[in-house]
Amino acid sequence: MRGYLRADGRKGIRDIIVVGYLVECAHHVAREIASPFQDADVHVIGFPGCYPNPYAQTMMERLCTHPNVAAVLLVSLGCESFDKWGLANSVRESGRPVRTVVIQAAGGTRKSVDAGRAFVAEQLKAREGAPTVPMDPSELIVGTVCGGSDGTSGITGNPAAGVAFDLLVEAGAACIFEETGELIGCEHIMAARAATPELGIELEKSVEKAARYYATLGYGSFAAGNADGGLSTIEEKSMGAYAKSGGSPITGLIKPGDRPPRGGLYLLDVVPDGEVRFGFPNINDNAEIAELIACGAHAVLFVTGRGSVVGSAISPVVKICANPETYRRMSDDMDVDAGRILEGKAGLMEVGREIRDLVLSLGEGRRTVSEELGHREFILTYKSFEPLGPACLPG
Amino acid sequence: MPIHGGEVTAPPSGPPDVAGSDDRLLLLNESDNVFVARRRIPAGERIAVMGTEVTLTGDLPLGHKLARRAIPTGHKIIKYAVPIGSATFDIALGQHVHVHNVKSDYTPTYHLTDAPHRGEGDR
Structure with missing residues (x-):
């Protein structure tokens, strides 16, 4: 096997650019950004809710820093409660390129779509012929x-x-x-x-x-x-x-x-x-x-x-x-x-x-x-969890 | 066998007793009181179940269960050597064992099997 070596030492078997919307109000813009890249590994994920939720925040952070992911574009409407800067920082700290498009600041749908597509195109070019390493x-x-x-x-x-x-x-x-x-x-x-x-x-x-x-x-x-x-x-x-x-x-x-x-x-x-x-x-x-x-x-x-x-x-x-x-x-x-x-x-x-x-x-x-076949389904909704007890991971 | 008992009896050694049963019926464990259909058996067929000839009153679709012996009301249905629910009616040897005569010992089963709106596109 071969994998893409990430900055944290983990290896991925795919090299995906993620477009992540942070509220349903940004979903269409995210989908539009990804639509010209159907044949490339550009995947849309996101969280629809406007109310904050620590589970959803953790899920988005783990998904955006997954070893199969090479770079991340976040799409925010601007007024939702999701901690977009916290998420962007986690992605940056993982060593991945990240950009956040805020629709209200960018000037609406068209300008956000253009800015997002430019970032995705840039990242796809940067990942062309990306090296792989042996993976066990x-x-x-x-x-x-x-x-x-x-x-x-x-x-x-x-x-x-x-x-x-x-x-x-x-x-x-x-x-x-x-x-x-x-x-x-x-x-x-x-x-x-x-x-x-x-x-x-x-x-x-x-x-x-x-x-x-x-x-x-x-x-x-x-x-x-x-x-x-x-x-x-x-x-x-x-x-x-x-x-x-x-x-x-x-x-x-x-x-x-x-x-x-x-x-x-x-x-x-x-x-x-x-x-x-x-x-x-x-x-x-x-x-x-x-x-x-x-x-x-x-x-x-x-x-x-x-x-x-x-x-x-x-x-x-x-x-x-x-x-x-x-x-x-x-x-x-x-x-x-x-x-x-x-x-x-x-x-x-x-x-x-x-x-x-x-x-x-x-x-x-x-x-x-x-x-x-192009199946790239994704769904994330509200949940709440308590931390793991000490007996859950023995040794 | 208790639902919450935690003890699962190991299957007895030796070949399972399926003597005189149609080879389209699969026995998963010697202690099971149901067979599983390896392929669809059409309604009206006379088939052998543990040495007894029975006539199927309805289709037995692939993956569905058939009683290997009589199971009285309230008794456990045993599959994979564990209880998977209780009989809600007396079930005779050779009868289809399903939601019409079995209930969960945990949460009720939701099904549309007899829904009147069932359309042509459904199987």
């Missing part, structure tokens, strides 16, 4: 998520992703699984895999918190399509989702934006702390993908049964199709056909190795299907 699999952070799950997810795609995770952890990488709301019912088996008993208690507590949170909201992390696909209950969906974690011991518990301190397997707790506020913990799959990327994920494994088409800004998304009927219908959107396992055409280990190899090849110039 132990320097990788990989996340996993499932979406549009069905009765096949837990039998083929998720356990195959789990095999890939085991192989990557063995190679020294940091792997992150998530969505505590989809681990309801698995808390005790999961806790038994914790590196320390104290971490095991934290893992159980995070799932109990998710169960309480979802109970208050009246819905589990369960969509209507899950039932069409044969899943009857949240705990059935959970057992399938849990298989993505593979069999490695669990090294730590992190929250959105926390970077795994070393290799190993981590659970990302995505459910907010405290009273239920701001609505559902993760309003769709991309909210979870954005959080995995904010934790430093260079790539995200996405297992789908019903058939999701999404990708993401900043990091490539590897689509693993669990259901052979779905694969036949939507193969143009899938990187891996894990439904072969159900048809007896491939073994679990074989598909797991294929996923691992695909992840490594992303550092050798390969692009995922969703990247090729």
Whole structure:
């Protein structure tokens, strides 16, 4: 593998120029700035809210200083509460070029778009032929998520992703699984895999918190399509989702934006702390993908049964199709056909190795299907978290 | 098996007992009381389930569950060797096991399966 060496010593497998809007009022201008650069790696991310939120501030900071990111343009309306100068300073301190266009100061839409495009064009030119350095699999952070799950997810795609995770952890990488709301019912088996008993208690507590949170909201992390696909209950969906974690011991518990301190397997707790506020913990799959990327994920494994088409800004998304009927219908959107396992055409280990190899090849110039199709979905909404407890990252 | 008990019984060694069952039915763990359909089995087919011939009253789509033995009301549905919910009706061997006869022991399941507005574009 090869990577782009950043000033902080971390390496990226992509060289992306981020255009980040800091309130919905600046979203159109950001999109216009990026629109002539569709074929280049210029990705739009942002936060729509006008009220300040420490979680959103941290998320934007971690995303703008992600190792896959080379330079950042921030687009502000001017009167929103987001701390744009704080964010710009963090990006500058990370050694990346950064510019902030303030629409009210620049003189409106046209002048802001022109100024923004000039900066992006300048950065793209500066990054032409940017050097790469050798990169070891132990320097990788990989996340996993499932979406549009069905009765096949837990039998083929998720356990195959789990095999890939085991192989990557063995190679020294940091792997992150998530969505505590989809681990309801698995808390005790999961806790038994914790590196320390104290971490095991934290893992159980995070799932109990998710169960309480979802109970208050009246819905589990369960969509209507899950039932069409044969899943009857949240705990059935959970057992399938849990298989993505593979069999490695669990090294730590992190929250959105926390970077795994070393290799190993981590659970990302995505459910907010405290009273239920701001609505559902993760309003769709991309909210979870954005959080995995904010934790430093260079790539995200996405297992789908019903058939999701999404990708993401900043990091490539590897689509693993669990259901052979779905694969036949939507193969143009899938990187891996894990439904072969159900048809007896491939073994679990074989598909797991294929996923691992695909992840490594992303550092050798390969692009995922969703990247090729131009999928760059992104979403960020309000949340609130308390800092990690001392038992969450033992050793 | 208790939901909150934390103990998960290890599967017994040896080949699982699927004797006399259609090979489109997949058993994930010896202690499971449900099979999973490896491919769609159409309504009206007579299939073997644990040595008994049953007629499917509806389609059994890929990934859906079928009772491997009788499951009385209130008993746990066991899949992957763990409870995934409770029976809300007496379920006979060979019956489709899904939201119409299973409930979560955690949060209720939201589904549109019987929604009248279901359109042509849906499957």
